[in-house]
Amino acid sequence: DTAVSQTPKYLVTQxxxxxxxxxxxxxxxxxxxxxxxxxxxxxxxxxxxxxxELIINETVxxxxxxxxxxxxxxNLHINSLELGDSAVYFCASSQNLASQETQYFGxxxxxxxx
Amino acid sequence: xxxxxxxxxxxxxxxxxxxTINCTYTATGYPSLxxxxxxxxxxxxxxxxxxxxxxxxxxxxxxxxYRKETTSFHxxxGSVQVSDSAVYFCALRPPLGxxxxxxGAGTILRVKS
Numbered sequence: 001d002t003a004v005s006q007t008p009k010y011l012v013t014q015x016x017x018x019x020x021x022x023x024x025x026x027x028x029x030x031x032x033x034x035x036x037x038x039x040x041x042x043x044x045x046x047x048x049x050x051x052x053e054l055i056i057n058e059t060v061x062x063x064x065x066x067x068x069x070x071x072x073x074x075n076l077h078i079n080s081l082e083l084g085d086s087a088v089y090f091c092a093s094s095q096n097l098a099s100q101e102t103q104y105f106g107x108x109x110x111x112x113x114x
Numbered sequence: 115x116x117x118x119x120x121x122x123x124x125x126x127x128x129x130x131x132x133x134t135i136n137c138t139y140t141a142t143g144y145p146s147l148x149x150x151x152x153x154x155x156x157x158x159x160x161x162x163x164x165x166x167x168x169x170x171x172x173x174x175x176x177x178x179x180y181r182k183e184t185t186s187f188h189x190x191x192g193s194v195q196v197s198d199s200a201v202y203f204c205a206l207r208p209p210l211g212x213x214x215x216x217x218g219a220g221t222i223l224r225v226k227s
Contacts (some may be wrong), residue, residue, distance in 0.1 A: 004157075031213060041201055041220040043158075048214060056214050090157055097213045105150075105158040 003027050004106035006091050012112045014079060021076045021109045023091030030096045031055070032074035034066060037088040049074050050091065050097050086113045116141045117206050120218035127194055127225050133139070135189040135221045137178075137204035145206040147171075147180050147187040148215065152201040161189075194225045 004025045025032060033056075034046040049058040052068040063079045069102055078085060088108045094101040121136040139145065146165045150158040162171030167182035167207040176191045187204060 035215075036115070041222075043203060043217040043220070045214045047190075058214075092158075094213060101213065102160050102161075102163070103213075103215060107157040 004091055004093055004104050004110050006089075006106040008109060009107065010110050010112075012114065013020065014114055015081055015083060017081050018077070018079045019081060019111070020078070021089055021091075021111070023074050023076070023106060024072055025049065025091075025093040025104070025106075027073065027093060027095075029093040029104075031094045031101075032068065032071075033092040033094075034076050035090040035092060035105075037090060037108070039087070039093060043090070047074075047076075055097065081113045083113050086111055116145065116206060116216045117160075118204050118206055118216055118218035120202075120204050122128055122219075122221070123185050124222035124224055125185075127223070129196055129225055129227050130193045131225075133189070133191040133194045133198075133223070135202055135204075135223070137189065137218060139185050139187065139206050141185075141206055141216075143209040144182075145208050147178070148205040148207070149176070149178055149187070149189050150203040150205060152203065152220070154200070158203065172200045195224070196225045196227050199223055199225045 007022045031050045032053045033048045037043045046060045047066045049068045068074045091106040092103040094103045117140045133213040148163045151161045162173040164171040164180035170179045180190045201220045205215045
């Protein structure tokens with residue numbers, strides 16, 4: 001059983017399009033995250049949600065809109081895609097916001113904007 | 115702000131060599147410290163962690179000790195294998211601020227047989 005799953009694994013699209021990436025966790029966790037990994041492997045947090053509420057928004061452009069329909073899902077919708085959005089996007093989850101909780105990562109979605 | 119600095123890679127070693135990947139951090143208060151590993155084509159996996167000064171995290175032969183006096187959390191392994199080839203990320207979690215992880219830039223490790 002995959003703990004944190006993402007779809008799709010690969011996404012190739014044109015500039016200006018709108019796309020969504022889905023994330024689901026079956027761990028019963030309260031908190032979910034989105035991270036972006038750029039071409040140099042640098043990882044940075046974008047958002048976190050706890051019990052469907054936004055907790056962290058790290059000055060991400062408002063073209064990025066996370067949506068959490070329930071605790072087990074955190075989807076990422078991107079409007080008007082730009083070349084610079086090409087990256088690997090990782091979803092993660094943790095039991096809750098407590099500082100001792102480990103974050104579990106999904107396999108990543110490789111987005112290429114042409 | 116909080117930040118993590120890792121040694122630049124790639125690090126190339128022969129099998130059974132000793133590994134050190136340096137990691138230093140800047141943070142307010144007492145962060146938790148982590149090493150994550152990313153194997154080719156996969157997501158990140160937690161390798162080890164330490165939550166307070168002088169704690170030693172260990173897993174799969176890897177070790178790292180939380181050194182507050184030098185603000186460091188260097189990763190070590192006594193004898194690397196080809197299967198250890200991956201990208202290694204040092205990260206911290208600030209004591210306050212919503213449980214986000216702040217990552218270093220990652221260090222690519224290549225182990226040759």
